[in-house]
Amino acid sequence: MFPIASFEDAAPAEALARRLSEEGIGAATNDDAGEQLLRFLTPHPHAQWHVLVPSDKVQEALDKLRALDASEQILRFAIRCPDCGSTQIEYPQFSRNTLVGNIVPVAAAALGLVEREFYCTACHFTWPPPAEVSDSRDGAR
Numbered sequence: 001m002f003p004i005a006s007f008e009d010a011a012p013a014e015a016l017a018r019r020l021s022e023e024g025i026g027a028a029t030n031d032d033a034g035e036q037l038l039r040f041l042t043p044h045p046h047a048q049w050h051v052l053v054p055s056d057k058v059q060e061a062l063d064k065l066r067a068l069d070a071s072e073q074i075l076r077f078a079i080r081c082p083d084c085g086s087t088q089i090e091y092p093q094f095s096r097n098t099l100v101g102n103i104v105p106v107a108a109a110a111l112g113l114v115e116r117e118f119y120c121t122a123c124h125f126t127w128p129p130p131a132e133v134s135d136s137r138d139g140a141r
Ligand SMILES: [Zn+2]
Pocket: 081, 082, 083, 084, 085, 086, 120, 121, 122, 123, 124, 125
């Protein structure tokens, strides 16, 4: 399964997965808040609700997303790349494919030396979350 869109909340992610399934693309949702916390020491997860589709359906699903968004605004709550508009984004920006290579940047982010950012897997643009609280209090979205 391959992520094609990410959301801050479960409801719009589940609605999109349901809609894609109706269109014949078996989609699922996954919450990676635990992984963001454990692997990336991220106390305030972002974009943690992913909609996943089978790897061989990615292009079909992305085309379908565009059509559904035009007719039903199904991506209203999706995190979009501000540069290219892609929904294929990750947070934080550290690679999912390496653990050892991330130790220094993850530690630096945990210490506040490096900003955690969204990362666009389509065009490699990075940008900060909209309302990241600098004093690390909860509930200030
Ligand atoms: Zn982009």
